[in-house]
Amino acid sequence: MLTKRVIPCLDVRGGRVTKGVKFKNNIDLGDPVEMAVRYSEGGADELVFYDITASAEGRPIDIAMVEAVARAVRIPFAVGGGVSSLADMERVILAGAEKVSVNSLAVRNPQIIVEGAREFGAQCVVLGMDPVKSERKPSGYEITTRGCRDFTGMDAVEWARRAAELGAGEIVVNSVDADGTRNGFELAITRLVADAVGVPVVASGGAGVPVHLVDAFKASHADAAIVAGMVHTGDYSIADIKRTLQEAGLPVRMSW
């Protein structure tokens, strides 16, 4: 049976993993490669790296870091943030990442999804989206970009549908409202997107205790869930989370 994936997210700034709340107040957590190995050996099903400051500072992606992670771990990982062209996507994939996450870039230029899927396969192209609650939009959520600095006027569910049609192989729903709060995922928008598209959907933002992931899988129909603060601080291990999922009757990978 296909298992539900638990994916630690590593926000990398200047070669170090950091963690902030609502995209602010970043603190240093450690070395990305060491943390990747630790999570991989601890039962993570996948990893995601975001170069959170790359787009704001216009800095290119740290390819050497991607290569180092690819040499060190034997599980899939995605890289996002600072991807600004098809050439960037290619560099990340050739460095050994399975997936590239596009967010602001895809909003500016949706054609990048088509080109990326054609060039590397849909499974390599992940759409990351940062929806916030908005009464102006039919789904109740509007897409923001650049770490919630810009409002796009786009409806979140509409955008998810369109991105899947264009060729995105997976969609990460990162709730800006829930991000860093550790109060649980934004279940409503995650479910709206998961039920609207035929590709896997990843819940992101707000995980604080293992049962939050049970909610993401059961109530929101997510295929995978991203965790950050709750595991980075050592409050919970990946194994703790998976035991809770297993007790809730969800299929999870328990041997690694």
Place this chain on the structure above:
Amino acid sequence: MTVLVDYGAGNMTSVRNAFAALGEDTMVTRDPAVVAAADRVVFPGVGAAGSAMANLRAAGLVESVQTAALSGKPFLGICLGMQILFSHSEEDGGVECLDVFGGRVRRFPSYGGFKIPEMGWNTVEGLHDGSAPEFYFVHSYYAEIVPETAGVTEYANVRFTAMARRGRLWACQFHPEKSGRIGLELLKEWLAC
């Protein structure tokens, strides 16, 4: 020396990294003569069957890959590399493939609410006595069960070939290079076969 066939279907980095972790040197080639002379051949690939077959033809690799797969020397097809070892794929409107295994490759059904591609860790039955460990899969098409099927997985209410074996010819739908310790063990076994 293990030779990886490069026919423009995805990158080789992950596969090379995994073999490097096992201390095995690899070489990437698109030269049919190098494939023919290789001790061991890995035939990886992601992407679509139609363009993969077109690329193989354009590179003049069809015969050398077929011959290598049938030669009895260690040969390992991975993901799309496994699918195009079958006789036919439904992808891209229907593609004649290498016909090393007799079966066909079909698309997962769009009904039933299953997400396509299948993406993630799924159990494989038949490879390990009494246990069904998870391997990492990413695919929208599946190979039907054939006499050589050694590992079976189920998704979207379909049971399909997760792994096929005929002597030292191995082929897997999952990505052993991305399946953690269990994937590395499988590659190690293949290196020893």
